Amino acid sequence: MPDTLAEAFEARRDRLRAVAHRLLGSHADAEDVVQEAWLRLSRQDAAAIDNLDGWLTTVVGRISLDVLRSRKSRPESPYDEIVVAVDDGSEDVARADSVGLALLVVLESLGPAERLAFVLHDLFAVPFEEIGRILGKSAGATKMLASRARRKVRAADAPPAGRASQREVVTAFLRAARDGDFEGLLRVLDPDVQLTVDTPGGVVVVLGATKVAAGAQFGAASDGSTVLVGGLPGVVAWRPDGSPLSVVAFVVADGRVARIAAVADPVRLASMDLPKPQ
Template sequence: MTDVAETFETQRDRLHGVAYRMLGSHADAEDVVQEAWLRLSRQDTAAIHNLAGWLTTVVGRISLDVLRSRQARPEASYDELVVTVDDGPVPEDDVALADSVGLALLVVLESLRPSERLAFVLHDLFAVPFDEIGQILGKSAGATKMLASRARKKVQASGQPTVAGREQREVVQAFLAAARHGDFEELLRVLDPEVKLTVDTPDGAIVVLGATKVAAGARLRLASGLAVRAREVLVNGLPGIVSWREDGTPLSVMAFTVVDGRVAGIAVVIDPARLTSMDLPRPE
């Protein structure tokens, strides 16, 4: 078993990378890797011809189960948010922004369905063959290839930018303006029909799915007038907004994922404890 343990340790970083890109949380990724080790310890390793491939398959299956359970019991998806001032194009040598590239991809991946996310992550990021991914999903290699292609198009359409592009900013501005004015029809126009809103509250995460429900909630939330100051920012490299109360305490951080000219995902943090722990810019 010593040799198996040593081999597992050589694969640990790679397995953690697979799980992290699936789940967006280092803590959850570590739990998945540990579970994979427990499953390996119960196996007859002599019957495993490709240990690295076996471990990748197991980590993929466990991660997929976690993603699906999140849909039934929503919880916060990310264990870190990087908020930077949005002053337009940033120098290429900006280290802080460079570090957020991977985080920006995680936000884009969050807009994918679990099966799409698995197919894209395993194939495009870790070069796992489609027939092996299909075994995890219970689908043919051809069907799995279509899932990865669909996911790839969504990621490419988003641009997965390190700096929010002009079109993304314009879509977000249109959404915010429609929400402030209570323009329900305009909200529906700028929202993807399958948009996902995740709100991180002191009591846990709340998830709202679908343009109609998200539009109704956005109209009520931004019309409430609790925020007196707001500032455009980048949240994990994507366009966002930080808002403050009259006394200067942060009210919320919002991040937007824009795909094909529409808002496909909105992540909102209103948990005071988490807001306090974040390195936020000052109000303008």
């Protein structure tokens, strides 16, 4: 393989990695996808590729789509590589972190085709015609997928509310959950709220305020450590022996809890760098 082609690929590696990471939410998976794209390129006749940028984006998109579809029975946790830190109540914490995790939590709720269409078009300006070829759909159908996805992520793209006001909403939710106050839970939950729980048996997703309120069991977490999870308000609950019981993060939009993401899998919790109990 000529060095010139290898050099051309290396010049595009950062962008390809960024595309794969936005699609998959995991740096490790993104690296694997980019490496597979290089292997596929190395087996091609370079002279037959008219548009290397388009060819590589298509390949990365298709490989990522296969990964997303393989996750259908085991949705990914949004906590990979997310920093959990003590919440000292200050307002100067980098808000980009909270927007990034909020977007990732919402992206997790999208179907593979919606996620691909939104990420490639809205974040990387790939034309709908090219995305349609990856999905095997028309440009019009692909545009509709992206539009539907865009509506779902709009709240995550909006500037976050002040740290104090977000925490007030979360505190109200935890208090209502602890007290078994069903009506109080409904008041602070967005009607379309999504709860994602990473358990030892896999990721469980619950949709809608009524179902989330009916199954809310965060009483233990309400007495845990107040933390920021990727910049989002959250809590860490601890067992008596000092080991973590759960990590929960909340996305607050328009004064209500719009997304809840929790980790209760001991293996994943053990891999997280958590602040010590206070």
